[in-house]
Amino acid sequence: MICNKDRLFKLILWLIVVNKSATSTVTRRIKTINIATPGSLTVSSATGLPFIAPAIESAIQELQREYAGVFNWTWDLIYDKSITNYTDFPYSADDLVAKWYYKQRPPADLTVLLYAGGPESETINRLAAGWNTLMITSTATVPTQRNKELSPSWLTTGCCLSTNFVKPYVYLMKANNWTSLYLVVDAGTITTPTVARDVSDAIKNIKGTQHTVFTIPVGSRNEDTYDTALREFRRSSRVLFFFGHSDSLKALLIYVTLEPFRNIAMFGNLTSLVDKDEYLKRAFGSLIVVTIAQYINQPGPEATSRFAQWKSISSTEFNYTYRQTEQLSPHVASAYYTMLLLAEVLNETLEDNPDMNLLDGSALARRFFNRTVKIDSLSVYVDEAGERRTDMEIRQFNNETGDFETIIIQSGSNEKITQIRLLSWHGTGRFPSNEPVCGYAGNNPRCSQEGTWTAIMVSAVMVGIGLILATIGVGYSWRRYMAAQADFRSWWDLSDWRVSSSRTLMPCA
Template sequence: MVRVLAKVVALFCACSGSLLFAMGEAPSRRVHIVSPGFFSWNIEPSLSHFAPAVDTGLAEVRRKYPHFNWTSEFLLRDTMRNCSNLRDNIQYELAKWYYTRSYSADDALTVIIAPGCSEARPLSQLAAGWDILLITSVDYTENMADRSEFPTYVTTSPLTPVNAVIFCALFTEMNWTRLYLLHDTGSSPYYGLQASFLPLRIPTNCRVQLTRQQFHSGVKNVSQQLQPILRDFNSKSRVMLYLGNAIGLRDILIEAVKMNMTSGEHVFLTVTTDDSADWLFSWQTMSSDDELIRGAYRAVMLIKLTDTAAISTPSWRGLISQWRTLAEDKYNNTKLQYHLAPQILMAGHIAFELMAEAVHAASQDGWSHPPPSGKLLAEQLLNHTFDLAIGKVHVLGRGQMAVRHVTTCFDLLKGSFMTCFVSNNDALTERFLWDRDANGTWFGGQSFPPDEPQCGFNGQRNTPECASKSSLRDRWLFGVGTAFGVWIVGLAGAFTLRRNMRSSPEWILKADLLVFPNVLVRRQRSCMRHFACLAFAFSNSIAAQ
């Protein structure tokens, strides 16, 4: 009887398993995500600013696709403790992990999801060789549109297309070709990376003449540092791209006001990766120069390098509190002394959701051995729009997430930055473009200044209009110079006449001959000490002659 019952139970289990597989509820398939990197709260592309998004991303994909077994691990090594170490050692350390991992390739699907500090290229080379899906959320490979070289690579970075392309598109829209790049070495490491990479990644068709300079904010001699820099800027361009924190921009503007460079002829471009950064760039700091900065901010254009479309969704706003709690309680960001980078957290969370969509799409007909290839998974994402829990996301054919940035200009009356340009991706060419916002103004007008004065930096451009202005200026200077010369000659003559009059014996009188009947005797000696009395006596003497 026991044997018969055992056979019945075994048959029931086998039938149930077959039925579940036919209904799409196959035995759980494992998807393992590995994230190489390092923890450091003062470096934004580190795992510290990425890990909270791993938790929320995993929670979401487990909720949406519970029939998959989603697992994750951080790959940490002593040889990968900063960006440069990570770039130099990622291939060795990841390969060592890959070939000694505790599971078989037939048992689990491996996916690489990492923020990326500066190691995207060597990381993408490994992923392509192993045919593994790779998603980075911060760093990227500039030519990843070449799908033959990067067939398994996708990025959710809010900084894509590369920043150089973003700036180039704005310069093209404004017809600016001369750019003065000023880096504040006292600001966050992000700006240092941008200052290093930007000159190397500007497209050749941008035709930008780049001048690079740097200073250190927050020190006593910052004024002495900036004065020669601003003079050099004034002699080479009218458009400055400042890479640094808000305090450095304030130092620049204070000196620029002294040199009359905030009246609308000069443009100070600055960059932030935080959509809520308006408070960082506020002119109100309870300082004596607040009103001065408020007026000077009219010469500032603030470029927000973050996906303003995605982060405006209510679901994203709801994740912020979760990320903050995780950062404090799980990842040791005590008292949040380091500002969270929401755009990096958002990109990390999106990477997990997109990965799950790719796995689901590639496994709808069942998951046979081996698991889906990295190339197949990447192809499930390209040129598709996804309605994720965090909002709608579109992945371009080149493997980059379509993002929307804004450039803001300062409204003096409102005392805040207002949108003046909005970015978009051309549907056919996927080119990054900037569109002028109808409400955007520059010093109350619609025209933005050129990158070079009409008559050149020295005012000597050889055109009829500039020649006329130069002639008028020369005549004005000649007139002013002549008048000044006449004034100097007249002044010299007056002093000479006065000296001669003092030494001339013709008008020197004896004191006892001077009679002042209406003046008290005690004041006669005092009066003699004054030039006015002498002049009065001299005039009477002349009249008597």
């Protein structure tokens, strides 16, 4: 009997323990999450509140339903009605955020500064770091973000970060042994000079490489500027990286460019003249495009289904109506995805550790590092420093379809290269070599040697045969000169095999 009572007591005790555990899971205290979005009311920037705020608002409404009984979401917009010019906002952003934080911030278990971001990101980041408050920018990033001593609680989830473009450029350089690069930067664009700076910094860190940066000043997209750039390029490099608007690209007829968005006024439409300009089609044969993977740049079905709602909210609350659906993508969709990502990671974090201190912004930020989260059919990968890495594409022009088609995809998470189709480069399957056959100035010793032997042979023949063959030799030289002039007029055709038929040299490997 004593033995049976002892067993019964243990059984009752075990049931009590299990029941207590189950109760604690079911009654997990509701956490109040306050989202604070600083910004400006301007519509001159794709990161203005009339674009970004509707996506965040609709996401909060959705999350309020999905996580009912788990999270209570609140939201504050931080702006100054008197600031209508986006360039003025960065100068007052930290003051606005500080006043809100100390005087208007509502009580919450967690406060998150979540906004698109721009030049103001660094000043707001200094505040967030001092408060140890989680900060997420859904568009912008700067080098400071990767320094976790200066930015311990800053994440960035934008699909089109400038640092994403560095890796495919580096891949192309290393895969083709390009050691002399020429960078042309159109200062009249918004994003591309930042990409050029990041690529330039990467080149500096690759041993044995050198590069020149040529800047097209604002308002200087003209023939004189292009002529100066091309003459300098011809003397010093074989590969030109271009960062700028598609109008500049089409005027310059260059080799490598950046086109992160299609059909958006900020970047232009690279294919707009393809069907009308046969000369441009020929030039596009020497053009490779580095860009965000198309499936990254296009919102998934969840975001797409909410475009109409976002337009309605913007019209009602900001008195602004979008002119076309494309304006909502991809920055606006990125803000929506950032909210979904935040909710998923927060829920997972509290399931793992219900007692975690959510006020520790740097510890919470680390919960996002080195992981992939599936959102709206997209795989969102955040790296070891809290920056989103996206797949990148290398595209080539297809003369038959009149469009640029993907030939290579580089994974954002592991940099793995996937060959979609073979490169077709002027009849071959390889990119041009680092240096022309006869050197940048045409004085490579192997070509000079050939010229010397040719001169000796011609002189011997002239002495033996006389004036008639001398005349033939002069005519031959004139033909070569005219061919060289033709080569210069088609400077953009970089193929090694465009060598005069009189030479027997093989193309460089």
